[in-house]
Amino acid sequence: MLRITGGKIYDPANGIDGQVRDLCIDDSGKIVANVSGGRTIDATGMVVFPGGVDVHTHVAGGAINFARAMTPEDHRRTQAFIRTKTRRSGLGGMAPTTFATGYLYAGMGFTTVNEAAVPVLSARHTHEELADIPIVDKASLTLMANNEILLEQLEQGEYERAKQVLAWYLWAAKSYGIKAVNPGGVAAWKYGHDAKALDTPIDGYHRLTPGMIVTSLARICDDLGLPHPVHLHCNNLGAPGNITTTLDTLARLEGHRAHIAHSQYHAYGGDGWDTMCSETTVLAEYFNAHPNLTTDAGVVLFGDTVTITADGPWQHLLYKLTGRKWGNLDVENETGCGIVPYTYRPSNMVNAVQWAAGLELLLMIRDPWQVFLSTDHPNGGCFWRYPEIIQMLMSAEFRRECLKKLPDRVKSRIKLPELDREYTLSEIAIAMSAGPARALGLTHKGNLAAGCDADVVIYEEQADYQQMFSHPRYVIKAGEIVLEDGDIREAPQGKEFLIRPAMDPTIDSFMRPLFEDCYTMKFEHYPVEIERIEHPDLRECVPAPPR
Amino acid sequence: MPVTLRLKRPPTVPLEAEFLSPDVVATLSHAEIAAMIVHHGKRRLPLSEFFDIEGERSEDLVLHGELHKLRWVGRGMSRGSVTVHGAIGMHLGAYMRGGRIDVHGNAGDWVGAEMKNGTIQIRGNAGGQIGAAYRGGMSGMRNGLILIDGTAGLEVGMRMRRGTIVVGGPARDFTGLQMKGGTIILRSGAEIRTGAWMQRGTIISLKPLQLMPTFTYSTTTSPGYLPLLSRHLAPHGIQLPAGPYQLYRGDRAVPGKGEILVLA
Numbered sequence: 058m059l060r061i062t063g064g065k066i067y068d069p070a071n072g073i074d075g076q077v078r079d080l081c082i083d084d085s086g087k088i089v090a091n092v093s094g095g096r097t098i099d100a101t102g103m104v105v106f107p108g109g110v111d112v113h114t115h116v117a118g119g120a121i122n123f124a125r126a127m128t129p130e131d132h133r134r135t136q137a138f139i140r141t142k143t144r145r146s147g148l149g150g151m152a153p154t155t156f157a158t159g160y161l162y163a164g165m166g167f168t169t170v171n172e173a174a175v176p177v178l179s180a181r182h183t184h185e186e187l188a189d190i191p192i193v194d195k196a197s198l199t200l201m202a203n204n205e206i207l208l209e210q211l212e213q214g215e216y217e218r219a220k221q222v223l224a225w226y227l228w229a230a231k232s233y234g235i236k237a238v239n240p241g242g243v244a245a246w247k248y249g250h251d252a253k254a255l256d257t258p259i260d261g262y263h264r265l266t267p268g269m270i271v272t273s274l275a276r277i278c279d280d281l282g283l284p285h286p287v288h289l290h291c292n293n294l295g296a297p298g299n300i301t302t303t304l305d306t307l308a309r310l311e312g313h314r315a316h317i318a319h320s321q322y323h324a325y326g327g328d329g330w331d332t333m334c335s336e337t338t339v340l341a342e343y344f345n346a347h348p349n350l351t352t353d354a355g356v357v358l359f360g361d362t363v364t365i366t367a368d369g370p371w372q373h374l375l376y377k378l379t380g381r382k383w384g385n386l387d388v389e390n391e392t393g394c395g396i397v398p399y400t401y402r403p404s405n406m407v408n409a410v411q412w413a414a415g416l417e418l419l420l421m422i423r424d425p426w427q428v429f430l431s432t433d434h435p436n437g438g439c440f441w442r443y444p445e446i447i448q449m450l451m452s453a454e455f456r457r458e459c460l461k462k463l464p465d466r467v468k469s470r471i472k473l474p475e476l477d478r479e480y481t482l483s484e485i486a487i488a489m490s491a492g493p494a495r496a497l498g499l500t501h502k503g504n505l506a507a508g509c510d511a512d513v514v515i516y517e518e519q520a521d522y523q524q525m526f527s528h529p530r531y532v533i534k535a536g537e538i539v540l541e542d543g544d545i546r547e548a549p550q551g552k553e554f555l556i557r558p559a560m561d562p563t564i565d566s567f568m569r570p571l572f573e574d575c576y577t578m579k580f581e582h583y584p585v586e587i588e589r590i591e592h593p594d595l596r597e598c599v600p601a602p603p604r
Numbered sequence: 605m606p607v608t609l610r611l612k613r614p615p616t617v618p619l620e621a622e623f624l625s626p627d628v629v630a631t632l633s634h635a636e637i638a639a640m641i642v643h644h645g646k647r648r649l650p651l652s653e654f655f656d657i658e659g660e661r662s663e664d665l666v667l668h669g670e671l672h673k674l675r676w677v678g679r680g681m682s683r684g685s686v687t688v689h690g691a692i693g694m695h696l697g698a699y700m701r702g703g704r705i706d707v708h709g710n711a712g713d714w715v716g717a718e719m720k721n722g723t724i725q726i727r728g729n730a731g732g733q734i735g736a737a738y739r740g741g742m743s744g745m746r747n748g749l750i751l752i753d754g755t756a757g758l759e760v761g762m763r764m765r766r767g768t769i770v771v772g773g774p775a776r777d778f779t780g781l782q783m784k785g786g787t788i789i790l791r792s793g794a795e796i797r798t799g800a801w802m803q804r805g806t807i808i809s810l811k812p813l814q815l816m817p818t819f820t821y822s823t824t825t826s827p828g829y830l831p832l833l834s835r836h837l838a839p840h841g842i843q844l845p846a847g848p849y850q851l852y853r854g855d856r857a858v859p860g861k862g863e864i865l866v867l868a
Contacts, residue, residue, distance in 0.1 A: 129740035381742070 058084055058095025059536060064105040064515060067486040068505035069425075070495070074483045080105060082511040086535030090507050098538075100515050103530060106486050107503045108168030108512030109443075112493035113288070113318050113353045114434040116158045117172050117186035117197070119179040120365045120394045123384050124152040124435070128363055128398055143548050145191075151363045151398070151435050159191035160545050161441045166514030166529040168551075169494070169502050172197040173236055173288060173318065174367050176388040177204075178578075180230035181585045184553070188591040191548040192539050194512075196497065196555075198288050199230045200367055202237035202270050203244040205390035206571050211273050212265040218567070220277045224560040225568055229584035231593075233497075233554050234285040235278055236318075238367040239292050240270035243393045251370040253293045255305050267292050268309050275313035281558040282598040284498025286314035286351075294371050297327040300336035307343055310350065316496055319355025319433035321415035327470075333407055334470035335414040341421035344428065351496040352422070353431035356415030356446050357408065358438030359401045366436065369393035390575050401438070406470075409463045411437075413471035416449055416456070420476045425487040426495065443489070444526035450480040450488070451522045485526075499554065511536040552594040555587075559600050607637060607662045609655040611669025611690075617645035618693065619654060622676040626663045626684030626703060634660040663703075667692070672712060678705050681722070694731070697724045700748070713757060716750045718743075719767070725751040725840070729773065732757030735764050735786075743784055745769075751840055761788045764805070768833075770842055780807045783862060787833070789844070802855050802862035810845065810867045819854035824868055827851075 059082040065075045081092040115121050128151055135150030138157050147157030162170060170190075175183045175197045187195045201207060201223060210219035223235070241259035242252035248260040255268035271289065278287045289310075293302040303323040307315075317323070326336035344350055366372060369385060372395020376383035384396035401408040415437065422428040430447070434440035449456050453476070460474055468474055480488070494503025501509040515531040532540035539547045572580045587593060607629045620643040629637055637660060638652035651657070663684030667677065672691040682701040687708075694712035697705045697719060705724040713731035716724045717738055730752045735745035736759055744764040755773035762781040768789070771779075775794040782801040790798075793811030800816060808830075826847030834844040849865035 127740070130738065130742070131740075133738065 058082065058092040059511075059533070059538070060092055060095065060097045061100050061105060061513065061515065062097055064100030064103045065518070066105045066505065067483050068107060069483050069487045069491045070107070070504040071506050073505070075104070080505060080513065082513075082533065082536045084536065086511050086537070088505055088507050088509050088511050098515070098531060102518060103515050104482060104518050105505075106166065106514045106516065107490045107494070107505050108514050108532070108534065109162075109166050109489045110169040110171075110493040110497065110499070110503050111162070111167055111431065111434075111440060112171050112316070112429050112496055113173045113355075113431045114170050114440055115172065115174060115365055115436075116153075116170060116190060116434070117155065118175050118183035119386065119388075120174065120367070120396065121152055121435075122182075122186070123386065123394070124363045124365045124396050125154065127382055127384050127396055128152060131361070131363075144545055145548075149441065151361060151439060152365075153439075153441075155186050155189035156191060159193055159548065159551075163192040163532050163534065163539055163545065165441060165444060165527055166516070166532050167193060167440075167489075168512035168514070168532070168534050169194045169196075169499065171195075171233070171493075171497060174198065174200055174238060175230060175232065175236075176200050176367070176391045176394075177226055177230040177583070178388050178391055180232070181589065184231060184585060184590055187553055188550075190551070192534055192551055194502075194510075194551040194594075195553045196233035196499075197230075197553075198234045198236035198285070199227055199232040200238055200392045201226065201235045201274060202240035203242070203367075203392045205244070205575065206568070208241070208244060208259075208262065208265060208270070211269060212262050216273065216276075219273060220280060221561050221564040222568065223274075223277050224281055224558040225564045227556065227558055228560065231555050231585045231587065231590055233556055234283050234288060235274055236288045236290070237270065237274050238290040238392065239294065239371070240274075241265070241267040242292055243367060243369055246370040246393055247387070253296075253302065255292065255302065255309065268305075271306055272309045272313075275310050275315050279313055280601050282600050283556060283558065284596065284598070285496065286316055288316045288318055290318045290366070290368065291323045294322045294366075294368055295325075295375070297325050297329055297333035299323055299325050300339060303340060304343060307347070307350065312349070314349050315351075317350060317352040319431065319437065320352040320418055321355040321357065321411060321437070322433070324414050324418065325410070330407055333410055335410050335417060335472060337414050337417040337421060338472055341418055344422045345424070348424070348427070351427050351429070351492070352418070353429040353433070353493070354415045354419045355431055355433040355437050356419070357401050357411040358432060358442050358445060359403050359408070359412060360438065361398070361400050362435050362438055363396065363398045364436045365394070365396045367392045367394050369395045371395070372397050375399065389577060403462045404464060406464065406467055409467040410470055413463075413467075413473040416446075417472050417476065419446075419450055419488070420478045421472070425480075425484045426492045428488065429493045429496070430488045444523045447480075447485055447489070447526045448521075448523035451485065453477050453479050550592055552592045553590050555590065555593050555595045556598050557595060558598045605659045605662060606664035606666045606687075607657070607659040608666045609651075609657055609668070611654060611671060612656050613654050614670065615644055615654060615673045617673070619644050619674050620676055621651070621674060622679050624651075624665070624676070625678045625681040626665050626686065627681050629665055630661060630663045630684065632660065672710070675712075678703075681705075691728070697722065700724075710754070714738075715752075716745055716748065719745045719748050719750075721746075721748045723749045723751070725753075727753050729754035730756050732759050732776065733762060734760045734771075735767065735769050736760075736762035737764075745786065749840075751842075760794075761786065764788075768837075770837065770840075774811075780805065780862070783807075789837075789842075791842075799855055799862055799864050801858050801860070803858055803860040804862055806863050806865065808844070808849070808865045813864065813866050815852055815864065816855065818857040819852040819864060820856060822851045822853045824848050824850050827865070
């Protein structure tokens with residue numbers, strides 16, 4: 058039992074904005090109205106937040122593991138975690154190891170993370186790695202927009218069948234929802250091409266277009282009653298002028314819920330690298346007019362990182378641009394993956410525009426419940442640098458200092474210098490916790506009401522926000538104090554969130570022959586058994602009533 | 605008076621002495637040097653377990669003994685000198701920024717890996733990866749001079765960016781692998797795959813080389829910079845013939861703009 062007293066509570070899910078009141082936690086790790094006895098934390102002069110929730114990150118599975126293997130040079134210079142009684146060894150850096158990932162997230166007050174891109178074929182491996190990420194609770198999304206069996210159903214106009222196939226895949230992967238990466242583009246990459254226009258048939262198909270995949274997946278998510286809507290990485294990522302593609306994609310989501318991943322990478326104008334500029338104004342306006350959509354910013358931070366994405370064709374282009382290392386994976390019938398180490402530089406025009414665009418979206422989308430903190434870790438920067446972003450969001454003065462480091466010629470291409478908005482603590486609590494929790498459909502996260510999970514972070518209030526958010530005084534996970542005075546005290550195992558969509562039992566016999574025809578592994582070996590998941594938290598999905 | 609270390613108990617497994625460099629011993633008393641912790645395999649032991657130590661607070665470090673298991677000597681050094689009488693182990697002068705290392709004997713792999721500046725001379729033979737980038741690293745040595753009087757192993761100058769490496773005896777395979785700049789001089793040639801993946805930089809061989817098909821013959825010439833390079837190396841007793849040399853361009857597979865000069 059635990060009572061936190063004297064702290065200013067920021068609980069935007071319940072409209073509490075900095076009022077001083079007590080917060081009580083019972084022995085089952087839930088927030089309750091009152092407790093008697095147990096420890097009391099005096100949080101006078103401190104602020105109390107719900108634990109952070111990362112809606113979009115890459116922390117487990119084949120791609121990040123490949124990135125770890127590809128960057129030994131980073132391991133030599135990076136923060137090392139030395140084994141202690143409660144903590145295992147590990148390395149931080151651009152692609153932290155599993156245990157270190159948990160310590161680093163918890164170390165800045167994050168208690169739930171969503172691994173946003175898992176091929177079904179890598180799901181087993183991913184769950185093994187997620188089990189090795191201590192402290193935080195986890196969810197994972199399954200890559201679906203380039204899956205050959207699914208695309209074939211959509212090609213034939215078999216919507217109902219496609220929905221069943223997708224439900225089967227989600228359960229096979231023990232997943233929490235659907236991720237779509239460059240719909241059709243990764244399938245076309247297998248022919249050496251990409252898919253950039255939403256209405257052009259994809260290589261290898263006669264009528265199927267990226268636009269059809271986008272709409273179908275959004276509809277399937279709604280019809281299956283998944284807690285998190287389709288999590289969409291749009292076509293044409295990173296390319297100058299891609300705002301047209303992005304707006305075209307969003308238009309196809311009318312009437313559906315959707316979460317747009319790392320929208321910074323999809324908000325560029327211009328017609329080449331020389332003329333690339335930020336088009337965040339139009340994108341932000343679209344979000345402002347469409348409350349059915351949420352997004353995470355995908356902020357770019359200057360410095361070294363390693364980019365990993367299922368977007369194979371884009372990564373090949375990036376490799377050609379940088380001349381650095383390149384890793385490419387083909388995941389049979391499901392997707393692909395590319396890995397390229399990258400350094401974002403303020404002196405580089407393109408990078409400077411990207412840096413500004415991420416912040417612009419966070420500042421120009423008016424409703425903080427629609428836009429969340431992310432760097433698309435590790436693509437735009439590492440997750441442990443989130444406090445730097447918070448500092449920039451909360452201080453226009455600090456942003457102006459940062460802007461001075463950019464070349465003058467970039468200033469006509471970005472909107473950031475004109476923006477004076479400063480986030481309040483309450484808005485930060487929405488962007489880093491309450492908002493992403495709501496978008497993920499995790500109603501008991503990012504919420505300090507009685508009955509919710511007691512994931513709480515307590516910060517010492519100070520003027521240096523980066524310092525404040527980098528070093529919480531206490532982090533409480535499921536009622537247990539895991540961090541105290543800057544030190545990880547306990548590293549308990551978190552839960553993994555899974556969903557079971559309703560599905561037609563005959564779908565198994567439909568999948569089997571297709572599967573045996575085109576996969577290299579046995580049908581029986583493919584689905585991840587529920588026993589494989591450590592500490593599963595399973596939710597049955599209630600399908601939407603027929604239209 | 606220099607700090608002198610004489611081996612008294614040969615290590616049975618690698619002995620890692622990452623701070624055995626002039627920068628460190630220059631500030632330490634005799635007792636502090638004796639108490640420095642080295643890793644003998646996984647065991648942490650004081651330096652005095654293995655060496656008789658004389659002298660203190662000197663920028664000059666002298667080592668005696670068959671030290672082929674002693675690693676990381678001169679790591680990151682910026683000044684002073686290291687003189688080894690006998691063999692020395694891997695990573696000699698890795699990351700060094702200045703000063704001079706002299707080895708009167710053979711050296712192991714990774715001599716001068718990722719060094720920034722300074723001079724290393726090996727009077728005997730050396731191992732592989734001389735002046736190279738560590739695995740995954742973008743660039744190897746960035747400046748400085750490495751002189752190997754004897755033979756050298758694999759991947760000499762791998763991913764080096766600047767600086768000069770001179771090898772007296774023959775070098776093994778993949779000399780100048782993925783080289784990005786700088787100069788490698790092969791006084792007795794090299795085995796196969798010389799200059800593979802090289803992007804820029806110069807390899808000069810005074811003996812015929814077996815070249816890969818991705819290097820194309822350009823011309824036979826006596827480059828104007830050779831007398832200048834020769835003058836730069838003259839204090840070290842090295843003279844380069846003025847030529848003519850056959851000039852090859854490559855590696856076209858990358859595609860690279862490197863050059864290999866072979867004395868005609």
